[in-house]
Amino acid sequence: MHNDNISANKGSSATRPVVAALNEKDLPEAERIFRIAFGTFVGAPDPELFWADRDYVYGRQRAPHVATFGATLDGSLVGSNFATKWGSVGFFGPITVRPDLQERGIAHALLANTMEQFDAWGTRHVGLFTFPHSAKHVGLYQRYGFYARFLTAVMSTPVALRQSTAGWSRFSELNVAQQNEALLSCQDTADTLYPGLDLTEEIRATHAQRLGDTVLLDGTIGIAAFAVCHYGPRSEAGADACFIKFGAVRAGASAERDYLRLLDACEALAVAVGMPNLLAGANMARHEAYRHLVARGFRTEIQGVTMHRHNDPGYCRPGAYVIDDWR
Numbered sequence: 493m494h495n496d497n498i499s500a501n502k503g504s505s506a507t508r509p510v511v512a513a514l515n516e517k518d519l520p521e522a523e524r525i526f527r528i529a530f531g532t533f534v535g536a537p538d539p540e541l542f543w544a545d546r547d548y549v550y551g552r553q554r555a556p557h558v559a560t561f562g563a564t565l566d567g568s569l570v571g572s573n574f575a576t577k578w579g580s581v582g583f584f585g586p587i588t589v590r591p592d593l594q595e596r597g598i599a600h601a602l603l604a605n606t607m608e609q610f611d612a613w614g615t616r617h618v619g620l621f622t623f624p625h626s627a628k629h630v631g632l633y634q635r636y637g638f639y640a641r642f643l644t645a646v647m648s649t650p651v652a653l654r655q656s657t658a659g660w661s662r663f664s665e666l667n668v669a670q671q672n673e674a675l676l677s678c679q680d681t682a683d684t685l686y687p688g689l690d691l692t693e694e695i696r697a698t699h700a701q702r703l704g705d706t707v708l709l710d711g712t713i714g715i716a717a718f719a720v721c722h723y724g725p726r727s728e729a730g731a732d733a734c735f736i737k738f739g740a741v742r743a744g745a746s747a748e749r750d751y752l753r754l755l756d757a758c759e760a761l762a763v764a765v766g767m768p769n770l771l772a773g774a775n776m777a778r779h780e781a782y783r784h785l786v787a788r789g790f791r792t793e794i795q796g797v798t799m800h801r802h803n804d805p806g807y808c809r810p811g812a813y814v815i816d817d818w819r
Contacts, residue, residue, distance in 0.1 A: 493530075493548075493585040493621050493796070493819035507565060509601040513547070514553050514560035514572055520571045522562065522588075523549040529588040531624075545731035548586050551703055552576070557693035559609045563598045565692045573602040575609045576737075579679075580688025582615035583808065583818040585622075605637055611799075617686065617806040621818035624797035639797035642777040642808060644817050647790035648733065651762040653772050660757035663699060663706035671699075677714035678706075684743040685814060686807040691738055694720050703727040704734070705765075709750060717741040717754040719815065723767045730819075734762035735771040739815035751784060751813040757797075773817025777808040781815065 514522060524540065526549055531539025552558045552574045563571040571589035576582060584606050589598045610618050621631045621644060630640050665676060675692050682689040695706045695718075704722040708715050719739035722729040729735035736758055741751045755772075762770050772790060774782040775798055798818060800806060807814055 493587075507594065507596065509563040509565050509570065509598045510734055511561050511601045511605045514718050516553075518562050518569050518572075519550055519553060521569045522553075523547070524589050525569070525571060526586060526588045527561045529591055531584045532585070532591045543730070546728055547726055548574075548728055551697070551701055551727065554701060555693065556695040558698065559606075559620070561602050561605050561609075563602050564732040565593070565596065565598070570596075571602055573606050575606050577613055577615060577695075578691075578694060579690025580614075580616045581686060582610050582613065583620045584610075584618075584620055585819060599632070607636060616688065617804055618801040619806065619818055620799050621796045622799060624795065628801070632795070633799050637801050639801075639803040640797050640799050641686065641803070641805070642798060644773055644775045644796045644798050645782065645792040646773050646796070646819070647785055647792050647796040647819050648769050648771045649785075649788060649790045651734070651759045652767060653760060653763045654756050657756045657760040659710045659753065660760070661708045661710070662761070663695060663708060665758065674708055674715060674718075678708070678718045678740075681715055681718060681742040682740050685740055685812050687741075689807065691718075691720060691740070694738060694751045697723065698737075704729070704737075705761060707761055709741075709754050709757055711742060711746075711750065715742070716746065716750045717813075719754055719758050720760055721758060723762070723765050729767075729771065732767060733769040733771050734758065734765065734767040736773070736815045739772070741813035743812070746815050747811075748780065748784075749765065752782060755784070755788065773814045773819075774815065775808070775817075778812050778814055779810055781813045 527542045528539045529544030534543040543595045559575040561573045574588040575584045707719040709717040723734040
């Protein structure tokens with residue numbers, strides 16, 4: 493997810509931005525810039541209060557699988573970006589720049605460092621979520637080898653406790669040995685969808701920071717499906733929502749049935765933690781997963797487009813029962 497003022501100019505040497513890792517003291521200003529940048533872009537009446545009930549800065553900066561980048565001009569923070577590593581898969585964002593500093597090369601500097609990070613990690617599949625109606629955004633990322641592919645709908649529905657919900661557990665309720673076993677099983681499940689896809693650190697960070705919980709669905713061999721969920725105002729979900737940041741179903745003959753069971757379990761989690769709404773991202777290349785959300789009453793709140801480096805489809809393809817949105 494990005495608001496970078498579409499600036500790819502390098503600027504003069506006297507005013508060229510300097511990029512380094514964000515540290516704790518940078519976070520209040522990084523968060524303020526995030527809100528102003530996106531609030532201004534979408535026309536919010538008070539941009540500084542935009543999405544004040546959720547966090548996309550503190551949680552990511554404190555996660556070991558996320559690399560952070562802060563751009564400064566004359567010693568002042570003016571923009572930031574976050575690169576997330578899910579094993580062999582990576583995505584970046586939110587990338588934000590102060591709205592009053594267009595055409596200063598800030599986005600260019602942030603993106604250059606971000607691409608170097610993915611190369612250093614050896615990330616095989618890299619993508620981003622951006623605005624489909626902005627030709628300038630799409631054009632900027634094309635310069636870095638990204639191609640616009642399918643729309644992603646960020647969808648929501650009021651939750652309802654379904655009587656058939658059974659056969660699932662919460663990561664937070666397991667002991668340490670059980671958690672380690674579950675992490676290995678989740679890694680195996682993700683690997684069936686894309687080689688090397690690994691949500692281990694995402695699950696750990698969500699648990700360690702108390703941003704939410706991970707739903708684990710029992711299968712005949714280990715975990716059939718899992719979903720990393722955020723909820724509450726300190727997370728990426730918002731004050732009144734349970735947000736499925738990533739959900740995956742083991743590839744196989746039972747995938748469709750297990751996907752419906754996973755959605756039931758996520759709704760049950762939302763009810764258990766007192767969240768009235770459930771959010772889920774659906775890339776439309778995964779059309780079976782998307783259609784099931786529509787059939788269950790999910791409606792689109794935000795619509796973006798994914799862009800993939802080298803136009804690699806990754807796990808955004810028919811038959812893959814995955815929930816995510818790369819914001």
